[in-house]
Amino acid sequence: MASEITVSGETLNARPATRPGEVLEAVPGLIVTQHSGEGKANQYFLRGYNLDHGTDLAIYVDDVPVNMRTHGHGQGYADLNWLMPETVNSLDVAKGPYFADEGDFASVGHLHIGLIDRTEKSMAQVTVGSFGYRRLFGMGSTKLGEGNLLIAGEVGTYDGPWANPDDVRKLNGLVRYTQGTALDGFSITGMAYSNKWNSTDQVPQRAITSGELDRFGAVDPSDGGNTDRFALSARIAGTDDAGSWKANAFAVKSSLNLYNNFTYFLADPVFGDQFHQHDDRIVAGVNASRSFNGSFAGRPMETTFGIQTRYDDISLALTNTYQRTFLANVRSDKVREASVGVYAENTLRWTDWLRTTLGWRGDYYDARVNSLFNANNSGNSSAGIGSPKFTMVLGPFHKTEVFIGAGMGMHSNDARGTTITESPTDPSTKLSASPLLVRTKGAEVGVRTKIIPGLDSSISLFMLDQASEILFAGDAGDTSPSRASRRYGIEWTNTYRPRRWLELDADLALTHARFVGYNSEQAEVFESLAGYPQAQIGNAPGNYIPNAPAMVASAGITLGEKTGWFGGLRWRYLASTPLTEDNAFRSQATSLFNGRVGYRTDNGWRIQLDVLNLLNTKTNQISYAYGSLIKTDSLYNLCYPAQIAPAAVCQNGVMDSIVHPVEPLAVRLTIAGSW
Numbered sequence: 001m002a003s004e005i006t007v008s009g010e011t012l013n014a015r016p017a018t019r020p021g022e023v024l025e026a027v028p029g030l031i032v033t034q035h036s037g038e039g040k041a042n043q044y045f046l047r048g049y050n051l052d053h054g055t056d057l058a059i060y061v062d063d064v065p066v067n068m069r070t071h072g073h074g075q076g077y078a079d080l081n082w083l084m085p086e087t088v089n090s091l092d093v094a095k096g097p098y099f100a101d102e103g104d105f106a107s108v109g110h111l112h113i114g115l116i117d118r119t120e121k122s123m124a125q126v127t128v129g130s131f132g133y134r135r136l137f138g139m140g141s142t143k144l145g146e147g148n149l150l151i152a153g154e155v156g157t158y159d160g161p162w163a164n165p166d167d168v169r170k171l172n173g174l175v176r177y178t179q180g181t182a183l184d185g186f187s188i189t190g191m192a193y194s195n196k197w198n199s200t201d202q203v204p205q206r207a208i209t210s211g212e213l214d215r216f217g218a219v220d221p222s223d224g225g226n227t228d229r230f231a232l233s234a235r236i237a238g239t240d241d242a243g244s245w246k247a248n249a250f251a252v253k254s255s256l257n258l259y260n261n262f263t264y265f266l267a268d269p270v271f272g273d274q275f276h277q278h279d280d281r282i283v284a285g286v287n288a289s290r291s292f293n294g295s296f297a298g299r300p301m302e303t304t305f306g307i308q309t310r311y312d313d314i315s316l317a318l319t320n321t322y323q324r325t326f327l328a329n330v331r332s333d334k335v336r337e338a339s340v341g342v343y344a345e346n347t348l349r350w351t352d353w354l355r356t357t358l359g360w361r362g363d364y365y366d367a368r369v370n371s372l373f374n375a376n377n378s379g380n381s382s383a384g385i386g387s388p389k390f391t392m393v394l395g396p397f398h399k400t401e402v403f404i405g406a407g408m409g410m411h412s413n414d415a416r417g418t419t420i421t422e423s424p425t426d427p428s429t430k431l432s433a434s435p436l437l438v439r440t441k442g443a444e445v446g447v448r449t450k451i452i453p454g455l456d457s458s459i460s461l462f463m464l465d466q467a468s469e470i471l472f473a474g475d476a477g478d479t480s481p482s483r484a485s486r487r488y489g490i491e492w493t494n495t496y497r498p499r500r501w502l503e504l505d506a507d508l509a510l511t512h513a514r515f516v517g518y519n520s521e522q523a524e525v526f527e528s529l530a531g532y533p534q535a536q537i538g539n540a541p542g543n544y545i546p547n548a549p550a551m552v553a554s555a556g557i558t559l560g561e562k563t564g565w566f567g568g569l570r571w572r573y574l575a576s577t578p579l580t581e582d583n584a585f586r587s588q589a590t591s592l593f594n595g596r597v598g599y600r601t602d603n604g605w606r607i608q609l610d611v612l613n614l615l616n617t618k619t620n621q622i623s624y625a626y627g628s629l630i631k632t633d634s635l636y637n638l639c640y641p642a643q644i645a646p647a648a649v650c651q652n653g654v655m656d657s658i659v660h661p662v663e664p665l666a667v668r669l670t671i672a673g674s675w
Contacts, residue, residue, distance in 0.1 A: 002446025097409025
């Protein structure tokens with residue numbers, strides 16, 4: 001498709017970034033941000049979607065899936081804080097449900113991050129910066145037998161500008177052995193990662209405006225968490241007279257303990273609303289594919305068959321806490337979830353200027369949920385779904401190609417939501433189960449041209465529909481309804497290299513995103529809050545999709561060669577977005593500049609200075625709008641200790657923008673040497 005691109009690791013590392021996940025902003029139209037501490041998965045925005053921590057954006061590193069299904073914090077949770085950008089060889093990007101070899105979470109897009117096999121020289125670097133940022137990184141490779149052994153590692157700390165320091169303590173390592181090439185060879189990779197942190201979560205705007213909280217203050221300074229990840233994977237590939245084949249296997253052991261308080265004193269007026277989410281799992285899988293070269297009516301043809309398997313053995317827990325101290329259990333579960341996907345696709349070059357790819361994918365999921373505190377929420381669920389795919393390429397004509405794609409995709413829901421029958425906090429409240437697999441449909445047409453020397457430009461028009469569903473809310477341990485939605489938009493991407501030492505890029509993405517149908521349940525909620533505008537505003541029914549960005553833009557300039565002076569300047573823009581269905585609350589637009597300047601010597605030394613938030617812009621990383629309660633709210637005294645306001649009002653709280661500010665101007669100095 002016209003929106004497909006490959007970004008080199010060199011290009012990624014030439015961009016100044018605040019955190020590892022931000023290197024993914026090389027994907028046109030993708031915003032990567034954070035709403036709490038530096039050990040939690042990033043928040044992703046693409047094609048009019050708030051993808052939360054990864055739902056509908058499939059991410060792979062060395063063909064190992066990053067997204068976690070039936071996760072303690074959120075479906076599709078994709079933590080990349082363990083990624084060391086210096087070890088990235090390439091980033092392959094594709095968008096839309098048009099690819100038969102892509103299954104769960106890939107409806108909006110999929111990203112495949114490839115790792116380097118070796119380095120020309122060993123290197124070590126140290127970075128120091130504002131707000132207690134410290135990072136020590138080293139990497140080197142050596143010949144071992146007929147292959148290469150690569151070792152890389154990092155140690156890092158960071159406090160941030162917060163009144164309650166993040167106190168990040170990160171340790172990370174990678175060992176990788178490779179032989180041959182990506183098409184004829186194999187690799188074995190081991191990774192280990194551990195991180196502990198405090199977090200300043202999003203805070204109510206009213207507390208900042210009144211002066212009750214500093215802009216970088218916290219309502220609950222005991223929020224934070226710890227996580228670790230250990231992974232072992234292997235890949236093998238080969239070619240023969242019939243075509244090519246490849247296979248990979250992986251095993252990942254990960255855990256997360258996360259303490260959050262998003263509503264402050266809404267549910268518990270004494271101890272507050274902090275909760276602890278625990279996720280501990282082992283993930284294992286094997287994938288294989290075989291491609292055959294052939295012909296049809298004398299025209300070149302390639303046919304591929306593949307199988308993908310995955311098994312998750314998961315322990316989950318949700319508890320209420322006070323300053324990370326246990327108060328009460330909400331729910332605890334043992335989940336075993338298995339899936340198998342099979343696919344076939346055929347690419348036929350009809351003429352020199354026309355080729356088509358026709359594919360089909362089938363997925364089958366089986367989940368077993370053992371709810372330890374309420375057997376009525378235990379059970380088994382299974383589902384299968386088939387997804388046809390089609391793409392067509394016309395051209396090139398005068399260095400220009402036209403791309404057309406259409407297809408169906410899907411994503412899985414949290415398995416706990418497929419067996420739930422009762423609220424974990426009130427068994428008398430009956431709940432509807434959610435489907436295990438949810439259908440998506442998309443179509444796209446685009447043009448890519450290189451008719452102007454040095455300029456690679458593409459434009460894509462896309463549409464994506466998502467079926468109605470019921471979602472499992474990991475923060476509450478139960479389900480909530482979600483309506484069907486439709487998004488359509490346009491993306492314009494440009495990269496221009498007029499000189500070997502100069503590269504310019506600019507991207508623009510516009511999206512129209514709306515729910516489909518009328519939300520009668522929201523209308524009932526709105527009526528129940530009548531007479532209390534602080535609770536009612538923002539709760540009217542509407543078709544706006546909260547946090548669906550209508551416009552994302554970015555631009556940058558990169559200067560320099562292998563030695564001598566180098567630098568760059570990057571700008572990214574996220575337009576104001578609706579925060580509630582009725583559009584009563586909207587986020588503040590975010591416009592940020594990051595810069596870099598440095599010098600490389602011919603003997604392998606490098607010094608560079610990164611300046612983040614160059615203009616010291618006072619804006620927000622992310623904004624939400626929902627009901628919460630703090631003790632200085634007038635509504636707090638109407639609800640506690642004696643309830644004067646209606647129960648619905650006290651349960652909703654004060655509607656307000658809830659924000660996590662952008663870090664102020666920061667500098668980071670890096671000194672690196674190689675030998």
